[in-house]
Amino acid sequence: MDERTYSSGALSVICSNLTKACEKQMRPAEAEQFRTIGTYFATQATKSEAKAFADLNGLIAQDLEQGYPQVASAAEVAGDRGALRCMTWGKKVTSIHKSVLARYEKQGDALLAGNNLFVCEACGFIAIAPTVPELCPICKAPASRFVKI
Amino acid sequence: MHAARNVALCTKDCLCLFICPTGATDTETGQIDFTKCLDGCRLCVDACPSHALYLVFDRYPRKPAKEDKVVEALESLLDSKVAQEALAEALARSGSAGAKLAKALAMSNRILAEDCAREARYMLPQSEQSKALLRQLAGQPHTGDFPAEAVGKLLASL
The missing domain is CATH 1.10.287 (Helix Hairpins)
Incomplete structure (x- = not known):
């Protein structure tokens, strides 16, 4: 290329x-x-001038409807295991972004009350929980790979 | 090829100290002294009861180039994740409610973008693709604070 x-x-x-x-x-x-x-x-x-979380929704929808399916079909044709793995994790993490934003839109800061935010540095998974996950549900990385925000 | 220690796994049984012929395993930092470590020796790796020692390789195999369509699809996603990271960063900077969530989203998008970059072309720093990018950057006009020295050093050492 x-x-x-x-x-x-x-x-x-x-x-x-x-x-x-x-x-x-x-x-x-x-x-x-x-x-x-x-x-x-x-x-x-x-630099972005974004003012609201809703500004992310268009790109998230585009990734889920076009971006990841395009990687999936190209990677399947090529037999590219690495790209398929990237697509599988990325699509799941992006779906989590979508659901977290939908919940935040409804509940506001109540969503975060009593909880901490953790990001898996292996796959990007976002956990909203009081304590760090033992294992990443997306990529199975251990608790030590989570960063507390 | 030298040994390295995963400090999180080390149980301080210190069998590496018994077996190391050069004292490379005995340091103030907890990491192996790479300058003393013997190329490919691996005695400490085999002696460690906790599997806290491993070998770091100096040379890596050449990877076959990815199919053009896979690269295109991954790099188009990379651009989208970069845009989302920028949006989330702007929200985090605004300091309003949800700034913490915005920070988590920015970090998550950075990790997703890096994964796309890695699978498309840039898994290994010493690969031909990575070096070609560095050469391309070195040959382009940039603003005054472009770190040309860092690019030059990488091209010399990778």
């Missing part, structure tokens, strides 16, 4: 992903260099 030109936001994501890969390979110097480049592109990225 040919080179393409990425937005600054996408470059920031590619670099933060490669930062994590370098950390897992125990290469702190390279991790720091990718972090520096990623931070630069994060500052260059277009």
